[in-house]
Amino acid sequence: MSPHRTPDSSRRSDRSRRAIHDAALALVGEVGYAKTTIEGIAARAGVGKQTIYRWWPSKAAVLMDAFLDMGARQAAEADAAGGGEHGIPDTGDLAADLKLVLRATVDELNDPVAEAPTRALAAEGIIDPVLGAQFVESLLEPQLQLYVTRLRAAQAAGEVRADVDPRIALELLIAPLTHRWLLRTLPLTHAYADAVVDHALRGLLVQP
Template sequence: MASTKEPDSSRRSDRSRRAIHDAALALVGERGYRRTTIEAIAARAGVGKQTIYRWWPSKAAVLMEAFLDLAARSAEEAGPQAGGEHGIPDTGDLAADLKRVLRATVDELNDPALEGPTRALTAEGVVDAKLGAEFVEKLLDPQLALYVTRLRAAQEAGQLRADADPRIALELLVAPLTHRWLLRTLPLTHAYADAIVDLALGGLTSRP
């Protein structure tokens, strides 16, 4: 008799999870966070809503995991030269390394696949303190920690003032990008990212 193979349940589960992630991100980008429902995510993903509730306790948990998965995939595709999941490159040239990473951040913020969900979750995090705290803890803080590590290495190499606070320094780098992206006042470009690095590292005051 020909042997029959049992279906690979783990592979099926992975496909279902990815389908749910993609459906959640698409819907939150199209409708916003509040108008996205578990029922709509299940229908878009082609699964029963019981499947979603078996794996996640809430809509927020689904969307957060979906967004983290998308961010991880984007970082992996970007690779180490863009920072990615490997951290900020350390070539010995601090300005060049920061420009490379900020340019990659510009590309991510301008990416249609990321922009809608990022805006929706950012806006909802302002009014939903629990969701906002989770967004910061799981996504933002790990990314910001990479800047702190790179800036401390620059301090040890004598490339950055010893009394500079790395946390404040990184805010000088990433906050302008976020501000321009949130307000949509002017285009978010690589040239803008480069200018931020030059001003942050060089300062604004004239030198004798």
């Protein structure tokens, strides 16, 4: 007879959390944030509603956690595939490096899997200051710091003007993409990302 094994509650909890994360992301993509409910998430995940409330105070908190988990999984998959280098590359060509990263940002913003939860979190963060602060701290700030690091390296190399504030400079790059993505008035493309970099660098680079 095989020895009796005590069920691993931590593994069961991990499976339940993953199922809840997947259910939240799927429902927001299918029916939108407004129509997504804790009851719907619980039914999709195959768990009780109280299980969700035991771990999260609201559907916004569930979605935030699910989005962070999705990002962590994607990073782990990239590492496993040998593409685990994080940050903005520093090849010595600032324009090429920024275009590479902004093109990847365009792809992420246009990704149908991520677009709905990103829009939902951005909108909810406007009316919920606690969620908004978490959205900035957990999702936005780590990405913004990558631009600060790369621009400071370009300043140290004498490529970017010494009087340029990297925090303001990165907004010249990120804000146009975000504006176009939020308003949906014009297509968000690689060509547009390249043009944003070209226009921004005219004001940032040391002139010969």
